Amino acid sequence: MVxxxxxxxxxIADTAGGPPLSLEELAAGAxxxxxxxxxxxxxxxxxxxxxxxxxxxxxLRRRGLDSALLERNLGNAWFLAGDVPRAILAYRRGLGLxxxxxxxxxxxxxxxxxxxYVDASSFGRPPKDGWLPAWTRTNATVLGTLAxxxxxxxxxxLARAWITQKWxxxxxxxxxxxxVAGAAGILLAQVGHRQKDTALPPVIVAQDGxxxxxxxxxxxxxxxxxxxxxxxxxxxxxxxADWVQLELAGxxxxxxxxxxxxxxxx
Amino acid sequence: xxxxxxxxxxxxxxxAALGLLALVTRDAPAEPPVGWRPKDFTGAExxxxxxxxxxxxxxxxxxDSLTLTVRITAVGPYRRPPRRLELSGLAGFRQFEIAVPSSxxxxxxxxxxxxxxxxxxxRPRGPQANRIPGFTMSFYNPDVPFEEGRWQTTEAGPVPLxxxxxxxxxxxxAEGSFSETALPSSLYRFAHGPSLLRSDRPVEMPHGAxxxxxxxxxxxxxxxxxxxxxxxxxxxxxxxxxxxARKALMAIQGADRSGDAGAAAAALASxxxxxxxxxxxxxxxxxxxxxxxxADHPLQCGAELAAFLRTWDALRFAPDGWxxxxxxxxxxxxxxxxxxxxxxxSPLS
Numbered sequence: 001m002v003x004x005x006x007x008x009x010x011x012i013a014d015t016a017g018g019p020p021l022s023l024e025e026l027a028a029g030a031x032x033x034x035x036x037x038x039x040x041x042x043x044x045x046x047x048x049x050x051x052x053x054x055x056x057x058x059x060l061r062r063r064g065l066d067s068a069l070l071e072r073n074l075g076n077a078w079f080l081a082g083d084v085p086r087a088i089l090a091y092r093r094g095l096g097l098x099x100x101x102x103x104x105x106x107x108x109x110x111x112x113x114x115x116x117y118v119d120a121s122s123f124g125r126p127p128k129d130g131w132l133p134a135w136t137r138t139n140a141t142v143l144g145t146l147a148x149x150x151x152x153x154x155x156x157x158l159a160r161a162w163i164t165q166k167w168x169x170x171x172x173x174x175x176x177x178x179x180v181a182g183a184a185g186i187l188l189a190q191v192g193h194r195q196k197d198t199a200l201p202p203v204i205v206a207q208d209g210x211x212x213x214x215x216x217x218x219x220x221x222x223x224x225x226x227x228x229x230x231x232x233x234x235x236x237x238x239x240x241a242d243w244v245q246l247e248l249a250g251x252x253x254x255x256x257x258x259x260x261x262x263x264x265x266x
Numbered sequence: 267x268x269x270x271x272x273x274x275x276x277x278x279x280x281x282a283a284l285g286l287l288a289l290v291t292r293d294a295p296a297e298p299p300v301g302w303r304p305k306d307f308t309g310a311e312x313x314x315x316x317x318x319x320x321x322x323x324x325x326x327x328x329x330d331s332l333t334l335t336v337r338i339t340a341v342g343p344y345r346r347p348p349r350r351l352e353l354s355g356l357a358g359f360r361q362f363e364i365a366v367p368s369s370x371x372x373x374x375x376x377x378x379x380x381x382x383x384x385x386x387x388x389r390p391r392g393p394q395a396n397r398i399p400g401f402t403m404s405f406y407n408p409d410v411p412f413e414e415g416r417w418q419t420t421e422a423g424p425v426p427l428x429x430x431x432x433x434x435x436x437x438x439x440a441e442g443s444f445s446e447t448a449l450p451s452s453l454y455r456f457a458h459g460p461s462l463l464r465s466d467r468p469v470e471m472p473h474g475a476x477x478x479x480x481x482x483x484x485x486x487x488x489x490x491x492x493x494x495x496x497x498x499x500x501x502x503x504x505x506x507x508x509x510x511a512r513k514a515l516m517a518i519q520g521a522d523r524s525g526d527a528g529a530a531a532a533a534l535a536s537x538x539x540x541x542x543x544x545x546x547x548x549x550x551x552x553x554x555x556x557x558x559x560x561a562d563h564p565l566q567c568g569a570e571l572a573a574f575l576r577t578w579d580a581l582r583f584a585p586d587g588w589x590x591x592x593x594x595x596x597x598x599x600x601x602x603x604x605x606x607x608x609x610x611x612s613p614l615s
Contacts, residue, residue: 027462034456041454044434060462067466069457076453097466103452110450144472152484159488163495194468210366218350218370259354260366 023063030056034077041080051081068097068104075107084231085204085262087111092202092233093264096194100138115231116208123224124232127249140190147183150176200235203246203263205256212254216243223254239266304404304417308351311406312344317422321388321398325428328392331365336422338403339381347372350384351403358399363389390429398425510540511606515599522595530595531578537602538571551575558605567604574601 021029033056037049054077060070071094079087091108094101112126154176161169208229211222234246242258298311316339321332338348350370353359365387372382388398402421410416472480507515517533535546544557551572558568574597581594 023463027459030462031456031458034458038454038456065463065465067462067464069461069464073456073462076456079453097468103455106450106452110453148480151480152487155484155488156491159491162492191471194470207363207366211368218367257366 023060023065026056026059026063030060030073034073037077037080046080047082050077051083053077054081054083054086066093066097068094068101070094071097072101072104072107075104075111079107079111084111084114085206088115088231088233089202089204089262089264092197096197111231116229117232121226122250123226123252124228124248125250126233138186140187143183143187143190147180147187150179150183154180196235200237200247201264201266203234203236203244203261205232205234205260206230206262207260210256210260212246212248212252212256214254216240216245216255220255224252228256236263236266298406298408298416299413304419305355306351306402306419307404307406307417308338308348309346310338310340310344310348310403311346311408312340313342313407313409314418315339315344315348315403315405315420316341317401317403317420319398319401319422319425321425321427324426325430326390327430327432328395329363329389329432331387331389332427334386334388334398334425336384336386337381338384339379344380345408348382348403348405351401353386353401356399356401358401359388361391361395362398363391365389390427393429393431395427395429397427400424507606508541510537511602513537514602518595518598518602527581527594530598531574531582534574534598534601537605542605546571546575546578549575563605567601570597570601570604574598 030053033049033053037046037053040046040049054074057070057074057077061074071090075087075090075094078084078090088108088111091104091111094104095108115126117124154173157169157173157176161167161173205228209227210229211227212224213220214223232248234248236244237247237253238245239258243255244258244261244263245253245255246261247253298307318337318339319334320337321334323332326332334353336351340347350367350372354364367384367386373385374383375381376383400421400423402419404417404419407416407418410418471477514533514537517536518530521527521529521533538544538546542558542561544554546554549557554571554575555568558571574594577594577597
């Protein structure tokens, strides 16, 4: 890719309050920043350049675009910039859009491996979302099409069995119904997961040593003696001024200062 | 004799008014207004406070921690002590990562000096964070007569730092299992171009009307298929008769034209024997009905056959023979068509 000084100037003008850039120009700017960072990926300037690329990708999100690919780019860029909390948040958002993307899962798993936990307990540990086997993590459109096809096939087999009175067809129909139940069950699980993400959006702790408190103020005592560290994942329940009530994966609830978190603004 | 003027000079009136005001307000100290307070107000109320800051250490590497101690000293009587000052919102501190403090209360109270000390843990983000900037604290002095003068400020000067860059780590210095060589290649894979410009829709429950269609159409189609196949089978039945039926019907039609009821009866008997396996002459009407029912033929066919047999018995033993019974050919034809129509539904066929 050719580095474009003109594009850089346009991007500077955009951030300085000039006429808004088009989405294509923003995407080109983000790609350029990413290429610059990849060119020095092992060098000391790489984290700063990846941070710049991540901010350019964030510009695309602010303009209303959101896709699993964009979130994967964001997650990778933030991680390579050294910002594990923002990387985890981006990967989580991406998986909400495309839970079948293995690259997002790999990135999230790798980022989670860099989060510190004080003790061996489950306090602050990430949610276990691996109860579904990997082969079920398919595109929702594919799953929906499969479920509908099996459903139609089951009815067709039933009708044919009625006409010809061949019992073997009923066995095939039972298999088709089992397939429908399986595909529909996985789809419902994906919908449920998405609804939970909407109702209780994910937030990530961005500082070390953050205590969960019983109320929205430093005057309140800690709700749990163990502090949280950068990268711990939680869900946002309430926001009051500069304090946010969280729920951890283990069900623990408490308040932390808003500045200690990375989250999508409500 | 001159009169003594006991009235006050006009020039002394403001002073007198001030004095009166002081007398009136002296025993009722003013409260800081709730509606507007400076952002750096920490709750301190008193005659005067002095702010100072020191850092330990002042020479460190980027991202190492230092402790900033903020000392607030009361220089006179005070009514309320200060609380912890919020530094994270101040512009000059953006170059530092400030750990969330554990409490708003002071970390130390030095009674001899009437001073409170608050500790903050800071981490400079880079070598460019070469000083802790100065900052101010506002306090409320209720003894000032005028409201505007009660809000007062004290300031702490900047604290210079020497922040050295961190040397790059070599893989053998890295702790734990993480090493740069272990970074998965997928981390360096970025999507480019138009693929970034699309938006994915999250998984959602489909619209109600779409769901109703998706759930309702296949069973409706199956039902329609069953209904259509039944009528098609009936049509096929009417069009495709067995050879025995076609032969018998031709004989019956010929018998009908010639008025020979006996020939029609014989044709029917032959059909029944060949196709159904029953000999009508050997059966009573009741036995004929039950034999056809056993073979899963509709009751209607059995009833028609029973009626035919009764007529047949009456005619063959009648004195004038087969000269009457002109309805026999039509009955025989109906029986054959009824049995042929049911032949496609029989599980034995």
